[in-house]
Amino acid sequence: MAAVVRGGPTSRPKPRAKGQGASQLGASKPRASKASGYAPAKLGAARKVGLPPRVAGLVAAIAVGVGLVAAIASGHHIQNVAAGVGRGMDRQLGDLGFKVKTLTVQGATPMAQADIVKAAGVYRDEPIAGLDLNALRKRIEQVGWVKQARVVRLLPDAIVLVVVQRDALAVWQHAGQVQVVDAEGHAISEADPGRFADLPLVVGEGANDSAAAILPAVKSRPRLMQRLEALVRVDDRRWDLRMKDGGLIQLPAVGEDSALIQLDQLDQKSRILELGFARIDLRDPELVAVRPRDAAPPGQTAAGGV
Numbered sequence: 001m002a003a004v005v006r007g008g009p010t011s012r013p014k015p016r017a018k019g020q021g022a023s024q025l026g027a028s029k030p031r032a033s034k035a036s037g038y039a040p041a042k043l044g045a046a047r048k049v050g051l052p053p054r055v056a057g058l059v060a061a062i063a064v065g066v067g068l069v070a071a072i073a074s075g076h077h078i079q080n081v082a083a084g085v086g087r088g089m090d091r092q093l094g095d096l097g098f099k100v101k102t103l104t105v106q107g108a109t110p111m112a113q114a115d116i117v118k119a120a121g122v123y124r125d126e127p128i129a130g131l132d133l134n135a136l137r138k139r140i141e142q143v144g145w146v147k148q149a150r151v152v153r154l155l156p157d158a159i160v161l162v163v164v165q166r167d168a169l170a171v172w173q174h175a176g177q178v179q180v181v182d183a184e185g186h187a188i189s190e191a192d193p194g195r196f197a198d199l200p201l202v203v204g205e206g207a208n209d210s211a212a213a214i215l216p217a218v219k220s221r222p223r224l225m226q227r228l229e230a231l232v233r234v235d236d237r238r239w240d241l242r243m244k245d246g247g248l249i250q251l252p253a254v255g256e257d258s259a260l261i262q263l264d265q266l267d268q269k270s271r272i273l274e275l276g277f278a279r280i281d282l283r284d285p286e287l288v289a290v291r292p293r294d295a296a297p298p299g300q301t302a303a304g305g306v
Contacts, residue, residue: 206236
């Protein structure tokens, strides 16, 4: 799916079109250095006399060599000369149609695509040959959505960004901040937690890193999941399950699956998840301790009475 590329850059003026004045561009055309402007000027002259493209290219290459010798002889640093020549050739290729027209993002959801395109910083009509693909890839991989990226340049005018996207697993609340995290605990900073109300809430230090291990077991129990408000990480070693009605289920640091099986058996016997409770302590595998609410609703049996 091709994304719309932002408008032309303000820091890099477009070449003046034939018959177009500087006032129409909003800025005057920058004066080219001797090294960077020499070859394109010669190539333009070759076109005027009707030389074939290959011959014109040869003339330009010779001109570049002569320009390099002249620049070195005059005391210019070779790095500056090479950079100037490169910019000149990029502009020349741009005049031949080698400009960015489309930017396509593959492997990302529509929600993530806008952040990826913004981070790419690629503009329409930017010379495509001058793009630093490695730097572009690094900018994209700074986006929280992106786990891995690859950049493909398709001449004459297309850039393709192939990404491996991080999948949102949970909403993590810690130290006064709320963030969306993936299965590896990586925070997706661009994701708005308010748009992920269907994701489970995990709370506390280390909850982001440990959520992937506990959530499959909890999600496989619909009766528990529909009543769950949050999973709270305790001392970064075990979980408390906080229910929407205020009840608390304490899981052990080791053997979480066995503890949840005990909870299933208790619920099948007494429908305790429906009746409500103050606390269910599953930390001891030999003993399940249930603390009922202070007052049970009329007509119902307290959870501790099962």
